[in-house]
Amino acid sequence: MSRRAPVEEHRSFRSFNRSMLIKLVVMAAVMFGFGFALVPLYRAICQITGVNNLVKRDVTVADAKNTQVDATRTVSIEFDANARGALAFQPEQNSLEVHPGEVTVVKYRVTNGQGRTVRAQAIPSYAPMLATEYFKKIECFCFTQQTLAAHETREMPVVFYVDPKLPRDVKTITLSYTFFELDVPAGKTASTNAGQAAPAPRLAQPARGA
Numbered sequence: 001m002s003r004r005a006p007v008e009e010h011r012s013f014r015s016f017n018r019s020m021l022i023k024l025v026v027m028a029a030v031m032f033g034f035g036f037a038l039v040p041l042y043r044a045i046c047q048i049t050g051v052n053n054l055v056k057r058d059v060t061v062a063d064a065k066n067t068q069v070d071a072t073r074t075v076s077i078e079f080d081a082n083a084r085g086a087l088a089f090q091p092e093q094n095s096l097e098v099h100p101g102e103v104t105v106v107k108y109r110v111t112n113g114q115g116r117t118v119r120a121q122a123i124p125s126y127a128p129m130l131a132t133e134y135f136k137k138i139e140c141f142c143f144t145q146q147t148l149a150a151h152e153t154r155e156m157p158v159v160f161y162v163d164p165k166l167p168r169d170v171k172t173i174t175l176s177y178t179f180f181e182l183d184v185p186a187g188k189t190a191s192t193n194a195g196q197a198a199p200a201p202r203l204a205q206p207a208r209g210a
Contacts, residue, residue, distance in 0.1 A: 058136040058160075069101035070164045077162070078174040079106065085181030086114040087148075092155070100164040107155050108141065110179060112148035119182045121145045127174040134163040135173060142177065 075098055079091035088111040098104050112118045122142040126132045137143075141156035148154060162173065 059138055061138060064103050064136070064138050064161055067101045067161060068164060069099050071099050073168065074099055075162050075166065075170070076172040077104075077106075078172060079108075080174055080176035081108060082176065082178045083110075083180070084178065085120065086112060086118050087120060087179055087181060088113055089177070089179045098162060100162045100166055103138070103159065103161045105157055105159050107157050108177065109153065109155050110146070110148065111153040112151060115150045117150060118148045119145060120148065120179055121182055122177045122179040125176050125178070127176070128170065131166065131170060131173040134166040134170075135175065136161050136163055145182065 076095060077098055078095045079093065081089045081091055083089035090109055092107045092109055096104070096106070108122075110120075124137075124140070124142055126135055137158060137160045139157060139159040141158070146154070146156070158175075
């Protein structure tokens, strides 16, 4: 009886771990799938309303200057990029550590691989989802549609800070952009980033917020 108890406890523990792993994997898949679902939704809303851009600025420069930096904690920011259509798109670094309230600059790079002009739009998404209201973009290429000449490569900055009110149990935020070509039937678009090697990362220098 005493020998069987540890065995049963071990099996129960393994079962719990397996169940938790499955749930986490499903949650991650749903979060990033949501980013792709935003693309046709964005296009449909733009067509209905006639508005060219629905991604708005989170805060102003003045708001950022009035934000206090919490130097007692750090948050890991991970960067992800997905492209649909004729674009190659990636961040110049995969992650960095920031203090809440600290104004930081990172860059993404996009290349138009076609021999024609491409008009495109980037849509951001976040994981975990609750981080959306705490991730404050001051400047972002996603605020406007981008027009890329044939074979043009462009570096595009994102200036942001994490609101110090972010719950302390959130240690990591993933910022994911889906960059898609406009005016192309959805059935003819395809991801160009899958399996593509990213260039050697070039670390961005954080700009300290007051």
